[in-house]
Structure formats: structure tokens, C-alpha cells
Amino acid sequence: MLKKKDKYIVAVVGATGAVGNEMVATLEERNFPVEKLRLFASERSEGKTLDFHGRPVSVEILTDKVFDGIDIALFSAGGDRSLEYAPAAAKAGCVVVDNSSAWRMDPDVPLVVPEVNAHDLAWYTKKGIIANPNCSTIQMVVVLKPIHDAAKIKRVVVTTFQSVSGTGKKAMDELLNQTKDMLNFKDIKPVVYPYQIAFNCLPHIDKFMDDGYTKEEIKMVKETRKIMGDDSIKVTATTVRVPVFRGHSESINIETEKKLSANEARAVLSTAPGVLVYDAPEKNIYPLPTIAANKDDVYVGRVREDDTIENGLNIWIAADNLRKGAALNAVQIAEELIKRV
Numbered sequence: 006m007l008k009k010k011d012k013y014i015v016a017v018v019g020a021t022g023a024v025g026n027e028m029v030a031t032l033e034e035r036n037f038p039v040e041k042l043r044l045f046a047s048e049r050s051e052g053k054t055l056d057f058h059g060r061p062v063s064v065e066i067l068t069d070k071v072f073d074g075i076d077i078a079l080f081s082a083g084g085d086r087s088l089e090y091a092p093a094a095a096k097a098g099c100v101v102v103d104n105s106s107a108w109r110m111d112p113d114v115p116l117v118v119p120e121v122n123a124h125d126l127a128w129y130t131k132k133g134i135i136a137n138p139n140c141s142t143i144q145m146v147v148v149l150k151p152i153h154d155a156a157k158i159k160r161v162v163v164t165t166f167q168s169v170s171g172t173g174k175k176a177m178d179e180l181l182n183q184t185k186d187m188l189n190f191k192d193i194k195p196v197v198y199p200y201q202i203a204f205n206c207l208p209h210i211d212k213f214m215d216d217g218y219t220k221e222e223i224k225m226v227k228e229t230r231k232i233m234g235d236d237s238i239k240v241t242a243t244t245v246r247v248p249v250f251r252g253h254s255e256s257i258n259i260e261t262e263k264k265l266s267a268n269e270a271r272a273v274l275s276t277a278p279g280v281l282v283y284d285a286p287e288k289n290i291y292p293l294p295t296i297a298a299n300k301d302d303v304y305v306g307r308v309r310e311d312d313t314i315e316n317g318l319n320i321w322i323a324a325d326n327l328r329k330g331a332a333l334n335a336v337q338i339a340e341e342l343i344k345r346v
């Protein structure tokens with residue numbers, strides 16, 4: 006259980022990865038009260054340092070013995086590491102905020118997007134682990150929540166356009182190298198993805214399940230219900246990887262119980278925390294991954310009524326998957342946590 010302090014000993018597990026790097030930058034940028042920062046990765050990263058508030062911090066090798074004295078650990082080193090090390094960290098009295106999917110659906114682990122369900126942090130002590138949702142789910146629920154409160158959502162149909170940074174650093178390198186190689190008429194060999202990602206779209210994120218959906222699609226369905234605390238919301242998803250480095254976009258069709266006009270939806274969204282209405286199509290103003298990259302808000306635009314159903318809306322959103330979709334949400338969870346101790 007976390008104790009109130011002026012400053013905390015904070016760890017980032019998987020610090021050398023795409024999300025881990027962003028976690029370190031976000032802790033610095035938001036001036037999180039850090040007494041000491043500890044960074045962990047695999048033996049491959051031994052000897053590396055990362056800068057924090059202008060000082061180099063050495064990367065240490067992760068073992069289950071390292072967590073004594075650490076107050077809060079932000080994990081982003083993959084699901085297997087989370088399964089293996091998060092219980093050891095919690096046992097040592099360290100609160101884990103885990104970015105992997107390993108613990109998200111555990112009934113004793115809160116799954117939190119602070120703008121939506123910060124109240125669920127009240128029971129984090131059951132396991133000492135708090136899960137950070139899937140990147141695409143986070144940006145979607147930040148926008149769904151105010152609409153649900155205003156008009157009660159019955160059904161959501163979402164298609165995602167997800168950047169390669171969601172897969173990690175190796176995937177970002179793969180997109181860069183394939184793009185260069187294709188433009189130089191060289192042969193390419195896909196490694197991270199089953200097909201070339203440069204100049205392509207892959208309707209395949211995470212593993213395929215027996216029913217033909219991918220695990221990523223199932224995550225969006227189940228996590229949305231858990232975060233919103235409402236099992237009646239029907240969600241169906243198609244998740245697509247696109248050759249974008251940073252920023253996920255989503256086309257979302259929403260069916261509500263009560264009628265909400267496009268103007269009413271914009272009004273509701275304009276006062277919602279973490280949301281920026283960016284919707285003036287006559288001036289070519291609509292959300293883009295290049296606009297949402299390196300920003301905190303979820304951008305919402307192309308708000309339209311869907312007249313094929315009684316109460317329907319179509320929207321288009323974009324957000325920085327490494328920030329709100331991962332590192333920022335994790336740091337916001339830690340901020341909420343220290344407010345509550």
C-alpha cells in the first residue's frame with residue numbers, strides 16, 4: 006500500500022522501449038514528484054543511460070529482487086515480463102501500473118482511464134497492480150464516456166488505423182527501413198509483421214482467435230465494458246495496422262438510446278476532460294495522427310449524424326498512442342494514486 010510522501014521512488018520497467026522512453030519523458034514533463042528514478046530493461050541494455058531532468062540515469066537489469074524500496078513501478082516490457090515480475094514488485098510493496106495486456110481482465114485489477122473511471126483506483130490494493138488499457142481502447146473511451154453520460158450508448162462499431170509505434174521500437178525501424186528500401190527498388194523482408202508494412206494496411210493486430218477476430222479487437226470490446234462499468238454496451242471492432250509512425254486514428258459509429266444531434270454531441274465533447282473537438286471540415290480541420298502526435302488530448306472531428314439508424318453518430322478521432330494511449334495514461338494513473346493516499 007502506497008504511503009503519502011513528498012516525493013516517490015519511481016521505476017520504469019522496459020525503459021529503453023518506445024513506451025518506456027515516453028514514460029521517462031512524461032514523468033519529467035509533468036514534474037511528477039520523483040525522489041529517485043530507477044530504470045530497468047534486459048541485459049542487452051546494460052551500460053545505457055537515459056536523461057532525466059538533465060542528468061543521466063543508468064539502466065539496470067531487471068530481476069525479481071530489484072523492487073525493495075520502490076514506491077511505484079510503471080511497466081512496459083511486454084506481457085510475459087509483467088506476468089513474471091509484477092507480483093514480485095507488488096509483494097515488495099511497490100504499486101505496479103502495467104501497460105501490457107497481462108492483467109487487464111483480472112477481476113482484482115482495476116483497469117483505469119482517469120477521465121473515465123478514476124474511482125476504480127479505490128480497490129487497487131487487492132493485488133497492488135493497476136492495468137493501463139490498450140492504446141486504441143483508451144482513446145476511444147475518453148470520447149465515449151461523455152456521450153454515454155449524455156445519451157446512453159447501446160452499440161459501437163469501430164475501425165482503427167493504428168501506427169507501428171504501438172508494436173514497439175523494432176516495428177518503427179521496420180517501417181523506416183522498408184520505406185527506404187522500397188524507394189531504392191531493393192527487396193524487402195518483413196520480420197515484425199507478416200507482410201510489408203510500408204505502403205500497405207494490415208487488418209491484423211495481435212493473434213487471430215478461433216472466431217476470426219483478432220485479440221486486439223476482443224481487447225477493445227472487453228476493456229471498454231470494464232472501464233465504462235457497463236456490460237450492456239455492445240462493441241464490435243476491426244483493427245488495422247497502417248504505415249504511420251505515431252498516432253492512432255479511429256472511425257467510430259455510435260448508436261445511443263437518446264437522440265443526440267451532431268451539435269449536441271460537439272457541445273458535450275467540448276467540455277469533456279482529455280478531449281479536443283477539432284471539427285471544421287470547411288477549413289480542412291479534422292483530426293490527423295500528425296496533428297495529435299506529441300499532444301495529450303484525444304482529437305475528435307467529422308462529427309455527423311448517422312441517419313441510417315434512429316439515434317446514430319459517426320465520428321473520427323486521433324490521439325498519440327505512445328502518450329494518451331500508453332505513457333501519459335500510466336503517469337496520470339500514478340498522479341491520481343498519489344492524490345488519493
Ligand code: A2P
Nearest residue numbers: 019020021022023046047049050067082173174
Ligand atoms: P531491451 O531494450 O533491453 O531489450 P519495445 O516494446 O519498444 O520493443 O520495448 C520493450 C522493452 O522491454 C525494452 O525496454 C526491452 O529492453 C524490455 N525488455 C524486453 N525483454 C526484457 C526482459 N527479458 N527483461 C527486461 N526487460 C525486457
